[in-house]
Amino acid sequence: MATSLRKMRAYEEAIEFIAAGTTPRSIVAFRPSDAAKKRVADLIYREKTTGLTPDEKFELDHYMQLEHLMRLAKARARRHLAHE
Secondary structure (H helix, E strand, O other), X not given: OXXXXXXXXXXXXXXXXXXXXXXXXXXXXXOOOHHHHHHHHHHHHHHHOOOOOHHHHHHXXXXXXXXXXXXXXXXXXXXXXXXX
């Protein structure tokens, strides 16, 4: 990926993945990077302890929505693969 993950919001990694084109197998295999996982874990921790800025809350909310969509897409992709 040309864009630095440190500069990306956590959810942008999954958007880049989708935009690059997918197959059922690649959807099932997709895993967020360690950097994205660490960023989301930090946001969740700070949300529960010290609070988030509005921009950080926006980032976390979007990541959680995208994670939900990816879970649904993975379930559907597994169904497609089972019928191959």
